[in-house]
Amino acid sequence: MYEHDVVVVGAGGAGLRAAIAAQEAGADVAIVSKLHPVRSHTGAAEGGINAALRDADSWEDHAYDTMKGSDYLGDAPAVEALCKESPEEVIRLEHWGMPFSREDDGRVSQRPFGGLSFPRTTYAGAETGHQMLHTMYEQVVKRGVTVYDEWYVMDLAVTNEPDSADRTCHGVVAYDIQTGEVSGFRADNGVILATGGMGQVFDHTTNAVANTGDGVAMAYRAGVPMEDMEFIQFHPTTLPSTGVLISEGVRGEGGILYNAEGERFLFEHGYANNDGELASRDVVSRAELTEVNEGRGIEDEYVHLDMRHLGEERILDRLENILHLAEDFEGADGLEEPMPVKPGQHYAMGGIETNEHGETAVDGLYAAGECACASVHGANRLGGNALPELIVFGKRAGYHAAGRDLGKAEIPTGKSGNWEPADYEFETTVGETGGPGPAAADGGAVASDAEAVLGTAVERARDRVETLLERRGRNHAEIRSAVQETMTAHVNVFREEPGLEQALSDLREAREGYTDVAVSDPSRTFNTDLIHTMETRNILDIAEALTMGALARREFRGAHWRKERQERDDENWLKHTLVSWNGGEPELWYKPAILEGEARTYEPKVRSY
């Protein structure tokens, strides 16, 4: 058993920032991460970090753009916190030595990005995330924060009150990948989940293999609702064979999209008459898929992204990394030919429901980063808005967990504010299958003091590991790929009712299959088979909640497109989708989006680019 004031799960941008903040506020912090910090997927971010740094710009404009981009599903207090604090956080990174790209006068460069009214995206070449991740890890080394790397967090140790709002989180249970030891990490002040994205729910994704949404699923089973899960951003420019992302920076610098007929389709087919290539991601993704579906795709699969006209010098200066990516992963030379691109899963706008301080409905449990939903991105995230989210909300969660007073939060969590139940009948049963098997890891133990709660959670986790290792059964890989396939087939950019129902019943089947998974590698050392098997369970829970939300929301908002109703319905749907686990019987409900901010009230407008 390990004991700290604050335990941060995950060591990407959000986790590292949270740990630094908590330590600054005087707490004894530990980071527990299944990957060594520098291996986190924040390192893959290319494009940049939005921050209103210049006099001609203002955080209010940034907030307005963000809200508009979110299709009015962001919560104003969170959006404003993001935009207000991003500049100071970016400068802090700069003071920590982050090698930003520079202007001639030595100031940080900024470039235009989709959906922004001002070129406010700061960047470090085409490797912004890498530089940000490493800069923050350097600070963690400097400050001597304890890091338990290659420890897979299996579960949260949460008390077992029937109403999740009464529960308290006392720590986490983790599995040491190197040795196979299962151990408890007691967190006296709080646990901060910063486990990143969930791209592995789909099979064509820009996300890492490790992005399996563990934190979201863990919190979900412990009683925290998942918010707005149906909003998945599909990035319009990913390489067809691997899903590797070609940064929006290419379009920001002036890259052009062509279809098989050589048409600049965003203009010529009227998808985005004003902003063209710089229109919001969802617009561009749908435009591309429409082109492909209507037979104007190349090899019926992708379109072309051309940056040759920018000239070698500019490309080398600002987009050199893109050249390597296209070369190494697709065999295309961006200086000589257009690059093939197609939409791929990129970002989950939804996640663990939190308020603007990172607090969840369960006491002592926080979330920040991509796994959390505060919500700043609403129905659609603007490019360059996730990295500032990591540093702003990572910091806030860290401070709050360490006991710093941040004032009263305006966003209600759980069912503490206005809420309404969903009246949607799913054709398929959802939720836990076949009683509490080894896979059932509903958060909660009978006892209420920290030691006992943690003790029971550790026992349960050990049992689960033993069972998975001892019994014989199916390999998780087939289940995982079945999930990924059905999600990509039916819950992709274009969604319609029969497909979504189909996905839900496929997921049911996968869930049933999962009840007899087993791990065939008996080893206690670096058993990745075991880790992947546990991750697959998380993928299942997330996929299901995501599909439920997508089925119920009959409108077209942001990244969520529904065939049945291809327009935004502000009358009925200016509200967040929430799914609660309820001990195995998922419940769908809603709460209103908060559009009244400090700067203004954000009146829904037509989103046209």
Next chain:
Amino acid sequence: MSTQIPKETEETEGSKADAEAGVPSKGDVRRAEKRRRAAEKREERRAEEAERAAAAEHTIELRVFRYDPDVEEKQEPRFDTYHVPFEKGMTVLDTLIYARDTYDSSLTFRHSCRQAVCGSDAMFVNGGQKLACKTQIVDLEEPIRIEPLPHADVRKDLVVDMEHFYDQMEAVEPYFQTDELPEGELEEQRQSRENREKVKMSTRCIWCGACMSSCNVAAGDNEYLGPAAINKAYRFAMDEREGEDVKQKRLEIIEQEHGVWRCQTQFSCTEVCPKDIPLTEHIQELKREAVKSNLKFW
């Protein structure tokens, strides 16, 4: 290996661009050369791919190192052979994933991003240190032999203990230190473009450990900081924002007994680095910096 000299025109173009950005042209010449080489390779690869596609149902033979101290039948290191169907654009990592998901779920290797940024999957492929996700199958000879990184303790299969590497990386005070922070909280600490350009390559390290594994000096002298850590020190020592005093301290760190002087300019680190960091060049520059700063007061 290509020994051709880059074309004249390319070179002058490159250096013109440099003059404007105020960048030393050496790196650009090298990159131009690299690109040209890559283009050649791509041509070869295309031809190769066409050939292999023609020879329908081509499968790749992999020989993968297996070892697990925990499992009786794997305690004695051995090689397992797998046959993996070839697909266009396939990387070494793809073949390993295929083999694991299809034949043996206990096959163990680190990987995450699949795009050469997380640095998890450096391994020894056909006798060279490679990043598996960035190594195209068509560029390799068959059978493909995959082993864990040399000169590191093997934990299991292709997984090696990285602790020592991390220790070395952290031994050079790998964090920005400056006492010249600007006044205002929103005030940037300016840096010239030239200076950013100078440290740019050194900031690209993804901690994969390939360089350390390829260096024979590091293999012999366990305490040698190694190319990656020295490069990390370079990244800060050359950053103008750190100031003179800190630079002196940095030089003292890299000058220690197991620091830069151990490097014997083997160049293998530079050859294997998946991020094309000119490691030897950086190490040599630090040696000269160290000598210079010492001679000043000698």
Next chain:
Amino acid sequence: MATRYSSFKQGGRLWLLQRITAAFLLVVLAFHFFLLHFVNHANEVSFLASSARMGTVSYYSLMVLFLLTATFHGVNGVYNALVNQGLSGRKRTVVKWTLVAASAVLIVQGIRTANAWAGIPLY
């Protein structure tokens, strides 16, 4: 910054000396080879010829310097190579002093020989 005066670390000084001696040896070794294999042929060696050459002060001092630098360069090179292979602790100290002793013997013996040729009675 008082520390700077003495901050020239062992490693750095030896490293520099290794390069300086190398540059010197480059010239002298070439000369040596040329003189004794191409100008004077191997099968024409005689004590008197050697003796005559050693008689000149400049040649004598060049050869002594040659001996000193070559010994330092070679022995330091060997020592470095061993340290690079991880030689450390007590073993290393032993090796170090053995090498120093061997160098001393080599240099003394070399100078005695040179003296013998040059007719200097110190041998």
Next chain:
Amino acid sequence: MSQSYDRGLIEDFSRWREFEAGMWAWIFHKFTGWVLIGYLFTHIAVLSTGIPASGAETAVLQAGTDVYTQTIVSLEQLLLVRILEVGLLAVAVFHMLNGTRLLLVDLGVGLESQDRSFYASLVLTGAITVASVPTFVAGAF
């Protein structure tokens, strides 16, 4: 605890198929350096016969029957010694040329073409050695 998979020196090197130029240069330089220092010790040992020789009569010296001249001449008559000398030349020339290359690398010159300069050292060493063979074996038969 974990066990290191010790490939052993031989296995290490034989499997290391992607040994690049710089690595070969390093190995050769090491090898030639050791040979040279080894030679320096024997060289001085052989030359030391000059010490007893210097005590000999002038007549003996003129006749070349002193210990030193005798030792050298008898050694030089052996074909094996001549061949070894050619080897020594090759070793020395390579060490000198590659040493020059290393000195340049230390000065930051020619890092881009370090592989080419290594090949050049090899070729030049070969050429110089071959060209010197007549001189070196002259009079040995």
